[in-house]
Amino acid sequence: MSESVIEYVLRRLHDIGIDAIFGVAGDFAFPIHDVIVNDPNIDWVGCCNELNAGYAADGYARLRGVGALSTTYGVGELSAINAVAGSYAEHLPVFHLTGMPSMPVQAARSLVHHTLGNGEFDLFCTMAEPVVCASAIMTPQKVAYETERLIATALYHRRPVYMAFPSDLANEPVLGRAQPLELPASDPASLDAAVTAIVDAVDAAGTACVLPGMLAVRAGLRDSLQAFVEASGLPYATMFGDKSVLNEQHSSYIGMYDGKLMDEDVRAFVESCDQVLCVGTVMTDFNTGAFTVALDEARTITVGLHRTQVGSTAFPNVEMRDILPELAKRVSSRTSAAPLRAGSLGEVVGGGDDPITAEALYPRWERFFRPEDTIITETGSSSMGLGFAHLPTGVTFHNQTLWGSIGWATPAAFGAAVALSHGRLILVTGEGSHQLTAQEISQFGRRGLRPIIFVLNNNGYLVERFLCKDPNIAYNDLAAWNYAEIPHALGCDDWYTARATTCGELDNAMTVAAQADTGVYIEVVTDTYAASKLVMQLHENLATLYNT
Numbered sequence: 431m432s433e434s435v436i437e438y439v440l441r442r443l444h445d446i447g448i449d450a451i452f453g454v455a456g457d458f459a460f461p462i463h464d465v466i467v468n469d470p471n472i473d474w475v476g477c478c479n480e481l482n483a484g485y486a487a488d489g490y491a492r493l494r495g496v497g498a499l500s501t502t503y504g505v506g507e508l509s510a511i512n513a514v515a516g517s518y519a520e521h522l523p524v525f526h527l528t529g530m531p532s533m534p535v536q537a538a539r540s541l542v543h544h545t546l547g548n549g550e551f552d553l554f555c556t557m558a559e560p561v562v563c564a565s566a567i568m569t570p571q572k573v574a575y576e577t578e579r580l581i582a583t584a585l586y587h588r589r590p591v592y593m594a595f596p597s598d599l600a601n602e603p604v605l606g607r608a609q610p611l612e613l614p615a616s617d618p619a620s621l622d623a624a625v626t627a628i629v630d631a632v633d634a635a636g637t638a639c640v641l642p643g644m645l646a647v648r649a650g651l652r653d654s655l656q657a658f659v660e661a662s663g664l665p666y667a668t669m670f671g672d673k674s675v676l677n678e679q680h681s682s683y684i685g686m687y688d689g690k691l692m693d694e695d696v697r698a699f700v701e702s703c704d705q706v707l708c709v710g711t712v713m714t715d716f717n718t719g720a721f722t723v724a725l726d727e728a729r730t731i732t733v734g735l736h737r738t739q740v741g742s743t744a745f746p747n748v749e750m751r752d753i754l755p756e757l758a759k760r761v762s763s764r765t766s767a768a769p770l771r772a773g774s775l776g777e778v779v780g781g782g783d784d785p786i787t788a789e790a791l792y793p794r795w796e797r798f799f800r801p802e803d804t805i806i807t808e809t810g811s812s813s814m815g816l817g818f819a820h821l822p823t824g825v826t827f828h829n830q831t832l833w834g835s836i837g838w839a840t841p842a843a844f845g846a847a848v849a850l851s852h853g854r855l856i857l858v859t860g861e862g863s864h865q866l867t868a869q870e871i872s873q874f875g876r877r878g879l880r881p882i883i884f885v886l887n888n889n890g891y892l893v894e895r896f897l898c899k900d901p902n903i904a905y906n907d908l909a910a911w912n913y914a915e916i917p918h919a920l921g922c923d924d925w926y927t928a929r930a931t932t933c934g935e936l937d938n939a940m941t942v943a944a945q946a947d948t949g950v951y952i953e954v955v956t957d958t959y960a961a962s963k964l965v966m967q968l969h970e971n972l973a974t975l976y977n978t
């Protein structure tokens with residue numbers, strides 16, 4: 431029998447690395463979901479709601495390079511749209527498959543459920559358009575061509591795409607044909623000129639450094655970037671949203687660069703360099719210490735996904751995947767030792783009945799991390815502290831630094847756990863953020879996944895307390911939950927759970943967590959104002975942050 435519309439799409443998604451699709455079922459999507467559930471190559475991963483499914487697909491894509499979710503018409507897809515927008519902002523190619531009413535129902539402008547009751551059926555596709563880089567309604571005639579176009583577009587831009595399946599067409603045989611598309615190549619002359627310009631600039635520079643950026647990881651070029659950095663012998667620093675792009679234990683790693691807000695030695699060195707080579711960095715507010723980085727354009731080289739800039743000269747149509755290997759071949763090697771050694775969060779302090787202060791907490795977390803951990807951190811005070819931990823080899827650190835939608839981390843950690851092939855999965859979230867999406871904890875238990883989860887309970891929205899006018903204002907307060915009871919109530923029966931209110935209790939819980947062979951959930955209770963350093967620094971620099 432010939433392949434159906436949805437079978438074609440699923441086969442091609444599997445070809446590019448997708449073996450799980452997150453979602454919530456619904457009648458208009460049954461023709462899609464029936465096939466996913468019966469597909470031997472792709473797991474149907476049910477989620478508690480569509481927003482969580484979108485975040486889970488995002489977390490999965492951070493590890494695997496691509497991700498997918500599937501929702502029903504209107505009610506389902508609109509619930510997911512915040513998550514898809516986040517994947518757009520954060521450069522993650524997530525495929526959003528949604529079911530639609532049948533073509534006759536649409537043609538009759540019928541008053542069916544999940545519509546606005548105005549006979550219009552293309553509204554939700556239109557709503558999705560600004561948060562995806564391409565979209566299509568899949569018919570037997572178009573599906574082959576459109577699938578290839580959408581895959582190529584998603585992979586080129588590293589952004590989500592939207593696919594809608596009218597319910598009467600999803601299981602119809604494919605009528606058209608198409609070949610997988612090749613991604614655009616670099617313009618050879620522009621590529622060669624860009625490589626020459628970079629090599630000349632770096633060779634002429636007395637001092638130079640690299641800022642490795644997350645777009646290189648999004649493009650699957652971590653190894654290629656590492657090879658270039660090794661070949662050049664250049665020191666490298668990392669910005670917040672780029673944390674862990676390259677190994678922090680490497681002798682060339684000099685620490686976190688966060689403009690004027692954090693490590694002054696790193697800032698002074700980076701900004702004094704004759705050339706700073708940014709590879710796949712994105713200069714957002716939280717990536718630049720609230721825009722306090724000061725990089726002189728004349729001394730800055732920027733390698734983007736599709737374009738390179740050396741000083742004020744732009745080299746268009748230069749693909750990052752092409753330029754990095756060329757640079758590794760042609761760059762001169764420096765052998766001088768790195769000018770700085772990356773710092774750590776300091777010695778572990780406190781013990782016994784001592785309260786868990788910020789000074790007690792963050793070094794404990796840093797010490798808890800092991801090689802090959804995958805760490806998912808939520809927007810809020812905890813990620814702003816952990817961003818400056820000195821990570822062991824092979825650890826990846828994930829944060830939604832640009833989109834910053836609280837609630838992301840818990841389902842994203844679930845998606846990452848589904849994608850994970852080795853090592854531990856650690857989630858660190860504030861309790862305020864956790865309240866948005868905490869029910870997704872149940873999905874870890876359901877699939878027998880064993881994350882280590884830390885929920886920082888500081889009695890409210892701490893980071894907001896530091897950013898708003900009146901820290902004690904009522905909108906930063908929360909309903910008090912018994913967090914440590916959540917996993918058991920949500921079906922994670924064998925998990926180790928603990929509520930730590932003192933350093934001693936936290937040490938005990940961490941000792942158990944380090945050896946546990948079940949899921950772990952630790953509520954860490956601190957004072958309302960126990961804040962990491964960056965949070966306090968942001969407070970001091972509010973005017974810079976808000977450009978006022």
Ligand SMILES: Cc1ncc(C[n+]2csc(CCOP(=O)(O)OP(=O)(O)O)c2C)c(N)n1
Pocket residue numbers: 808809810811812834835836837859860861862863864886888890891892893894
């Ligand atoms: C979806 C969404 N709603 C609101 C916000 C605004 N916001 C940013 S941080 C934050 C509070 C986070 O609190 P919590 O998770 O408890 O972390 P803490 O800073 O207290 O450690 C809020 C409400 C947001 N970023 N995203």
Ligand SMILES: [Mg+2]
Pocket residue numbers: 860861862886887888889890891892
């Ligand atoms: Mg909080």
